[in-house]
Structures are given as C-alpha cells and as structure tokens.
Amino acid sequence: MMDTKRTTFQNKWLPYVLLAPQLFITLIFFIWPAGQAVKSSFEREDPFGFSTVFVGLQHYARLMQDPNYLDSFLRTAVFAVAVTVISMLLGLLFAVAVDRLMRSARVYTTLLVWPYAVAPVVAGVLWFFLFNSSTGILPYYLSFFGIKWDHNLNGTHAMILIIIAAAWKQISYNFLFFLAGLQSVPHTLMEAAAIDGSGPIKRFFDISLPLLSPTTFFLFIVNVNYTMFDTFSIVDATTNGGPAQSTNILVYKVYQDGYLGLNLGSSSAQSVLLMLIVIVLIFVQFRFVERRVQY
Amino acid sequence: MASIDIESVGKVYTGNVRAVTDINLAIKDGEFIVLVGPSGCGKSTLLRMLAGLETISEGAVKIGARVVNQVEPADRDIAMVFQNYALYPHMTVRQNLEYGLKNRKTPKAEIDARVAEAARMLEITQYLDRKPRALSGGQRQRVAMGRAIVRKPSVFLFDEPLSNLDAKLRVSMRGEIKRLQRRLGTTSIYVTHDQLEAMTLADRLVVLNGGKIEQVGSPLEVYHTPASTFVASFIGSPAMNLVKAECQGDKLVIGPAMISLNGYAPTSGAVTVGMRAEDLRVVTGDKGMPFAVEYVEELGSQRLVHGVVGDQSLTIALSGETEIPANMRIDIDPAKLHFFAQADGKRISAADRSGAAADAPSPAPVA
Numbered sequence: 001m002m003d004t005k006r007t008t009f010q011n012k013w014l015p016y017v018l019l020a021p022q023l024f025i026t027l028i029f030f031i032w033p034a035g036q037a038v039k040s041s042f043e044r045e046d047p048f049g050f051s052t053v054f055v056g057l058q059h060y061a062r063l064m065q066d067p068n069y070l071d072s073f074l075r076t077a078v079f080a081v082a083v084t085v086i087s088m089l090l091g092l093l094f095a096v097a098v099d100r101l102m103r104s105a106r107v108y109t110t111l112l113v114w115p116y117a118v119a120p121v122v123a124g125v126l127w128f129f130l131f132n133s134s135t136g137i138l139p140y141y142l143s144f145f146g147i148k149w150d151h152n153l154n155g156t157h158a159m160i161l162i163i164i165a166a167a168w169k170q171i172s173y174n175f176l177f178f179l180a181g182l183q184s185v186p187h188t189l190m191e192a193a194a195i196d197g198s199g200p201i202k203r204f205f206d207i208s209l210p211l212l213s214p215t216t217f218f219l220f221i222v223n224v225n226y227t228m229f230d231t232f233s234i235v236d237a238t239t240n241g242g243p244a245q246s247t248n249i250l251v252y253k254v255y256q257d258g259y260l261g262l263n264l265g266s267s268s269a270q271s272v273l274l275m276l277i278v279i280v281l282i283f284v285q286f287r288f289v290e291r292r293v294q295y
Numbered sequence: 296m297a298s299i300d301i302e303s304v305g306k307v308y309t310g311n312v313r314a315v316t317d318i319n320l321a322i323k324d325g326e327f328i329v330l331v332g333p334s335g336c337g338k339s340t341l342l343r344m345l346a347g348l349e350t351i352s353e354g355a356v357k358i359g360a361r362v363v364n365q366v367e368p369a370d371r372d373i374a375m376v377f378q379n380y381a382l383y384p385h386m387t388v389r390q391n392l393e394y395g396l397k398n399r400k401t402p403k404a405e406i407d408a409r410v411a412e413a414a415r416m417l418e419i420t421q422y423l424d425r426k427p428r429a430l431s432g433g434q435r436q437r438v439a440m441g442r443a444i445v446r447k448p449s450v451f452l453f454d455e456p457l458s459n460l461d462a463k464l465r466v467s468m469r470g471e472i473k474r475l476q477r478r479l480g481t482t483s484i485y486v487t488h489d490q491l492e493a494m495t496l497a498d499r500l501v502v503l504n505g506g507k508i509e510q511v512g513s514p515l516e517v518y519h520t521p522a523s524t525f526v527a528s529f530i531g532s533p534a535m536n537l538v539k540a541e542c543q544g545d546k547l548v549i550g551p552a553m554i555s556l557n558g559y560a561p562t563s564g565a566v567t568v569g570m571r572a573e574d575l576r577v578v579t580g581d582k583g584m585p586f587a588v589e590y591v592e593e594l595g596s597q598r599l600v601h602g603v604v605g606d607q608s609l610t611i612a613l614s615g616e617t618e619i620p621a622n623m624r625i626d627i628d629p630a631k632l633h634f635f636a637q638a639d640g641k642r643i644s645a646a647d648r649s650g651a652a653a654d655a656p657s658p659a660p661v662a
Binding site: 189191 | 368373
C-alpha cells in the first residue's frame with residue numbers, strides 16, 4: 001500500500017549495521033538472560049555451585065504442588081486486578097473532569113502527570129511513611145474510625161498499602177491516555193447526542209465510553225503487565241513480601257527464592273512462568289487491540 | 296410544526312468578541328429559510344443558538360409560542376443535521392436512527408414503524424444493519440437526515456450538510472432535501488456558504504455579512520433587487536459586475552464611456568453601478584461602451600468574456616455561439632442597472648422599492 005513512498009536501499013549490509021546496536025542490546029540484556037533462566041529452570045545446582053544436574057520438569061511440577069506458590073499466584077491476581085481497576089477508574093475519572101474544563105486544563109494535566117515521574121521505590125517509601133503505624137498521618141485519622149492500622153502485622157493492611165502505592169503511580173499514565181482518547185471523540189457527536197435527548201451522564205456511557213474501548217483495552221493489558229513486572233521495587237521498599245508472605249507477589253517471590261533463598265532452579269522456573277504469562281498478555285494485546293476497535 | 300421568532304438576537308463570546316448582531320426574523324410554519332453568507336458571517340452561530348448548542352447572549356428566540364433561550368437542546372423539539380454527519384460510529388444505522396427515540400422512551404413498535412418509514416423514504420433500508428464506516432458519503436448523509444426525520448421534530452436545522460459531498464452528489468441531495476421538506480412540511484433552517492444551494496433551496500433567503508442581516512427575501516427578489524453591493528456580489532454566478540460611475544443628468548459615465556439612462560437616473564453624482572453579466576449585450580456601431588477583451592471562459596452553453604471598460608473589470612455572459620468581434624462594444628438596458636451608494640454600498644432606488652422587497656410575501660410564485 002505504501003509502495004510508492006518506500007525508499008529502497010541498494011546497500012545489502014547497511015540495514016544490518018543500523019540495526020546492530022539495538023540487536024546487540026536485546027541479545028545481551030534480554031535474550032541471553034531469558035535463555036539462561038529457561039536453561040536453569042530445568043537444572044538443579046548443588047549448594048556450592050560446583051555441579052548442575054538436569055532434572056527436567058521437576059521444578060515446575062513442584063511449583064504446581066507448592067501451596068506457597070499457588071497462594072502467591074492468587075495474591076498476584078488480587079493485586080493486579082485491584083491496581084488495574086483502581087488506577088484505571090481514577091485515571092478515567094480525572095480525565096473526564098479535565099476534559100470538561102475550559103480553562104486551566106493544562107495546569108491540571110501537568111499536576112496529574114507528576115506521580116508518573118516518581119520512581120516506584122520512592123512511591124513505595126512515600127506511602128510507607130504516610131501509612132507508618134507509629135508516625136504516619138493516615139493511621140492517625142483511621143484511629144478515629146476505630147481502625148488500628150499496622151501493615152507490619154496485618155497482611156490485609158500490607159496488601160492495601162502496596163495496592164495504593166502501585167495504583168497511585170499508575171493513575172497518571174491512565175489519565176493521559178484516557179484524556180487523549182476523550183479529546184479525540186468528535187465534539188459534534190456529543191452535540192448530536194444532546195439534541196437526541198441524552199444527558200451528560202448518559203452521553204458519557206453511550207458515546208464516550210464505547211469510543212474509548214480501544215484505549216481501555218490497551219490500558220488494561222499495559223496495567224496488568226505493570227503490576228506483574230514493575231511493582232517489584234514498591235514491594236521491596238515497603239513490605240518485603242510480608243507479613244507472613246501476604247504481599248509476596250510472583251515477581252517478588254522470584255527474587256526472594258532465587259536471590260535470597262538461592263534456590264536458583266525453582267526461581268528460574270517461576271520467572272519462566274511469569275514470562276509466559278506476560279507473553280500471552282502481549283500476544284493478546286497485539287492480536288486484538290489493533291483489530292478489536294469497537295467501530 | 297412551528298413558527299420561529301428571532302427577536303434582536305445577538306451573540307458575544309468571552310473576550311467581547313461579537314459574532315452576531317441584532318438579528319430579527321419571523322419564520323412562518325413550514326417555511327424553508329436559508330442562511331447564506333461567507334465564512335465567519337455568523338450564520339452557523341445563529342443556527343447553533345437556535346439549536347441550543349450556544350447560549351443566546353442577547354434577545355429572544357421563540358419556537359412556536361415558547362421562548363427557548365433557557366431550554367435544553369433536547370427539549371426544543373428540533374433536529375439537526377451536521378456538516379460531518381456526526382453519526383455514532385459504534386452504532387449500526389438502525390441504532391443511530393433509534394437513539395433519539397429510545398432516549399425519549401418511545402414505544403418499541405412506534406420506533407420500528409418510524410425507522411422503517413424513514414429508511415424507506417431515504418432508500419437506506421438495506422443498510423440498516425451496517426455501521427456508518429461501511430457507508431459512502433452520500434449514504435451517511437441520508438442516515439444523518441433519517442436521524443432527524445424519525446424524531447418528527449417541529450424544526451429541522453441543517454448546518455452545511457452537503458459541503459462534504461462531491462459536486463454531482465451535492466446536486467442530487469439538494470433536490471432530495473427540497474423534496475423531503477415539501478413532503479413533510481417541516482419548518483427548516485439551512486446554513487450554507489454556497490449561493491447556488493441557497494438560491495435553489497430557499498423559500499426565503501437570509502443574506503448575512505459580518506454578523507448582521509444584509510437582506511431577507513425570496514431568491515428572485517434577492518437576485519433582482521439586491522439590497523447592497525455585498526448581496527449583489529455574493530448572490531449570482533458569475534458575480535454581478537460592480538463599477539464606479541457617475542450619474543450626469545440622464546447619462547451614466549463609466550471611465551471613458553458614457554451610456555444613456557433614458558430617464559432611469561435615480562440620483563446624481565458618484566455611484567456604484569451593478570450590471571449582471573447576462574444583462575450586458577454586444578452592440579455594433581459606436582453605441583455603448585468600448586470593451587477590451589482579456590480572456591474568455593468557455594462553459595459550453597455560455598461563454599464568459601472577461602475584459603475592461605476603462606480600467607474597471609467586467610464580465611459578460613454570452614450564449615455559446617456568439618462571435619466575439621475584434622473591437623467589441625457592449626451596452627445594457629438602463630432598466631437593468633442597479634445603483635448603489637458609494638459610501639455605504641446600499642441600494643439606491645428611484646421608486647425606493649428596496650424597503651418593499653424585504654417584507655414581500657413568500658414563497659413567491661415563479662413565473
């Protein structure tokens with residue numbers, strides 16, 4: 001289709017030279033480690049690292065029967081769904097609010113994007129302090145409602161803490177995409193719907209939301225990916241997976257079992273499984289997000 | 296069905312930008328009114344104020360007997376056709392047509408009947424289950440009209456609905472809109488910048504310029520007795536020739552040329568004289584004005600001859616076969632001259648008929 005505009009190069013090796021740096025980085029930092037992980041997930045290493053034995057699918061089989069691992073799976077699902085839903089709903093809410101603004105929309109946009117610039121570990125620490133059971137301001141207010149907040153002892157509290165910290169950081173990202181999506185809905189559609197007797201709220205659900213569905217689907221995938229992979233530092237900075245494994249999500253468990261527990265085989269198997277989940281998500285995204293446009 | 300009264304309506308945007316000034320217009324029930332003018336003349340703003348999409352800064356708009364200034368668009372009993380159609384892209388044609396009726400809690404049987412009727416009228420029945428993106432521009436236009444028709448509103452508002460179509464389709468859709476409006480008898484207000492569209496559709500034309508009404512009248516009134524140089528140059532194609540001239544008694548002096556007025560002189564001194572291209576004719580001998588031909592546009596049925604009298608440009612429309620002589624002289628029946636004041640461009644009429652034109656009855660029977 002773009003044949004007429006395509007420039008063709010006679011040089012055979014130039015394209016490869018231009019691609020080489022990126023390919024090199026991808027190979028060294030992504031493909032090779034991933035390959036190593038896959039390889040070591042089939043092996044067992046002795047405690048001193050002198051010998052490795054091929055054990056086949058043993059690590060995977062054990063994981064499937066390990067209640068700790070299956071628990072972690074469940075916790076990750078709760079965490080991922082909660083973070084995705086909260087951050088997308090709030091992002092959409094803020095986008096709708098800013099979209100309705102005539103003036104100072106830019107100021108709000110700028111302010112709302114700031115949390116995205118905060119490093120995850122800093123976001124984690126911020127919320128850790130806000131929720132600190134002895135000095136934090138939020139437990140102080142919660143105490144008026146009879147809630148004794150302590151995320152060091154209470155697993156539910158700890159989970160809520162990392163959900164809030166992870167969602168807070170992601171709201172900005174969702175907000176930006178939703179705002180762009182809302183602003184690309186033609187204004188006359190809204191006017192036509194207004195004349196058709198549809199109020200502002202009904203217009204949002206009948207017109208804006210369906211037209212946003214490609215954006216929503218894209219963000220859903222991206223957010224689930226984010227919670228599965230990018231939330232390691234939030235957990236590490238706040239709860240360390242505790243108390244009693246209650247916030248030990250898959251990506252943190254890989255680190256804990258492998259790096260702290262030195263169970264490299266099992267850790268590798270876990271990371272391979274995590275990688276498979278993400279590959280499926282990415283596949284779904286590329287397969288459907290491009291095509292499954294609602295209109 | 297409803298009449299519309301527009302009383303001293305004006306629009307001022309924030310920052311004191313004035314878009315529309317003191318519009319007064321009484322629209323009768325069932326009338327087809329066309330608002331015409333160049334870009335930025337306030338015609339769309341006026342239409343959007345009628346629709347309720349813009350607030351009315353000054354004056355009052357009545358639809359039927361009710362002042363609608365504070366009434367929501369949905370409750371004004373109007374339907375609007377937009378320039379870009381504004382079809383809901385995620386809904387099928389049927390859903391697009393049904394949407395307004397469903398919002399008004401119309402019974403299902405009634406909705407089906409109305410959709411079927413509108414679809415039949417517009418010949419879109421076979422497309423009812425398609426999405427708008429699977430339709431051509433003309434088909435989308437029909438769906439947009441269908442969405443307006445099914446509501447059975449008192450007033451149709453059209454905001455340049457044909458300007459996104461190609462020339463041929465525009466002509467056929469133009470006829471269809473006119474036919475439909477005649478059949479339904481719904482009061483309609485139509486905005487366009489295309490003077491041909493305005494002439495062919497309107498019962499009455501409203502020519503706007505700079506946010507003010509220049510002239511209101513039937514197409515032929517506006518064509519034959521334009522109220523100002525602006526209207527004269529805007530309505531009619533090719534545009535009316537406007538030249539600077541001077542009335543000296545019973546003679547009209549245009550640069551080096553002079554023509555006899557035979558008692559038609561309405562004034563004396565400097566004037567702007569308007570001459571329709573088709574009213575000018577070629578004469579032989581030494582009558583009329585010397586005309587230096589610059590170039591000729593061949594339209595098949597007509598040839599448009601462009602040239603100068605003195606240093607002022609003129610265009611003459613001649614029938615296709617007319618010979619163009621080497622030393623051309625042109626003349627005009629003095630009764631067909633239009634005189635305008637040079638200061639404000641307003642029409643000067645000996646019998647002062649310009650006032651009478653504005654409130655003549657319409658639609659005028661075409662002889």
